[in-house]
Amino acid sequence: MSLINQIHTVFTKKFGSQPLLVRSPGRINLIGEHTDYNEGFVLPAAIDKYIYLGFAKNATGTCRVYSLDFEEEETFSLNELKPRRGWINFVMGVAAQLLQAGHKLEGFDCVFGGDIPIGAGLSSSAALENGVGLGLSELFELHIEKSDLVRYSQQAEHAFAGVNCGIMDMFASMMGKKDQVIRLDCRSLEHFYFPLELGDFQLLLCNTKVAHTLAESAYNKRREECQEGVNRVKQQFPEVNSLRDVTPQMLEKAKGEMAPLVYQRCAYVIWENERVITTSNALAHDDLEAVGHLLYGSHKGLSEAYEVSCPELDFLVDYTRNLSYVLGARMMGGGFGGCTLNLLKKSATKEFIASITGAYLEKFGLQLETYEVNVAEGTEIVEL
Numbered sequence: 001m002s003l004i005n006q007i008h009t010v011f012t013k014k015f016g017s018q019p020l021l022v023r024s025p026g027r028i029n030l031i032g033e034h035t036d037y038n039e040g041f042v043l044p045a046a047i048d049k050y051i052y053l054g055f056a057k058n059a060t061g062t063c064r065v066y067s068l069d070f071e072e073e074e075t076f077s078l079n080e081l082k083p084r085r086g087w088i089n090f091v092m093g094v095a096a097q098l099l100q101a102g103h104k105l106e107g108f109d110c111v112f113g114g115d116i117p118i119g120a121g122l123s124s125s126a127a128l129e130n131g132v133g134l135g136l137s138e139l140f141e142l143h144i145e146k147s148d149l150v151r152y153s154q155q156a157e158h159a160f161a162g163v164n165c166g167i168m169d170m171f172a173s174m175m176g177k178k179d180q181v182i183r184l185d186c187r188s189l190e191h192f193y194f195p196l197e198l199g200d201f202q203l204l205l206c207n208t209k210v211a212h213t214l215a216e217s218a219y220n221k222r223r224e225e226c227q228e229g230v231n232r233v234k235q236q237f238p239e240v241n242s243l244r245d246v247t248p249q250m251l252e253k254a255k256g257e258m259a260p261l262v263y264q265r266c267a268y269v270i271w272e273n274e275r276v277i278t279t280s281n282a283l284a285h286d287d288l289e290a291v292g293h294l295l296y297g298s299h300k301g302l303s304e305a306y307e308v309s310c311p312e313l314d315f316l317v318d319y320t321r322n323l324s325y326v327l328g329a330r331m332m333g334g335g336f337g338g339c340t341l342n343l344l345k346k347s348a349t350k351e352f353i354a355s356i357t358g359a360y361l362e363k364f365g366l367q368l369e370t371y372e373v374n375v376a377e378g379t380e381i382v383e384l
């Protein structure tokens, strides 16, 4: 049975009513890592891995939510929305944001489940938040713009999950378009789509299956370091408000004013923003070799200057370097685990998976998981 059918069946059995159905995708990011919270550029896309959700009103003040994957049910009252532990925060967090923005909600039932691997850096939480936002907006006829729903999802993550994330994940999941990548300006949210035409090549994700505990604290620390850099540059260039405004020349001039580590972090972000622009131009000219080089460049920066990689990610990227059929690879997302993104020849994919899986097992004793992903439509209401 397909996942959407499963959600429907479980919903009607459990709650006895007919649900409204929503499908919400995970995301990849071609390039532009740790640039979103620096008001920079990113190049993400929604992918064909989803969370499916069913919703119905239940005419009470209580919300009942069932996670198919965890086989757990949680309930909460709309009058008492406070962070708890686990997946329910992503549901409650969005409900809280909608209420805070003045929208009227009543009790509802929800069942959800999906095939976005959890903890793999594919933004399953953003997909869930977006699905809840769109589902509740439709269920209660709130007519909320998608761009506002994206903000609510981000704020839910900040307030209920405690991760001070940028806007990229929610934006990509909500606004994705089939076969198109999004070039998003995270300052203005101005964005445009362009086709991802890879010809004989394809994108493949390799899941390290590790999620180092450092991830959350290091993420917030990087944000602080970037802010520190901005403050220092601002002393000489008052017009600067974020690293987006900082040119390499400005950074050099202010270098003496900041700790070497802060300089290193800022330099990475400035060059990564450059790489996003260069990558979109290379894509527009079908220059996939150049895209591949840029992916390696991004990884080097993330690993050596921004220091958010880990031995598993570095190993997987390094492994590809001498393979002529791989054009480029890099770690993807926040770091310290999750997936690498590989751009490789379709005809070599089988061979690649076999050899890298064997090497990874030998090195770390871990079973690599790989996903061939296609670029898909963003969060939407669906029919059975």
Ligand code: GLA
Pocket: 032, 033, 034, 035, 036, 037, 165, 166, 167, 168, 169, 333, 334, 335
């Ligand atoms: C995580 C965050 C995003 C972004 C990336 C790094 O996925 O949720 O906002 O900062 O890390 O690019």
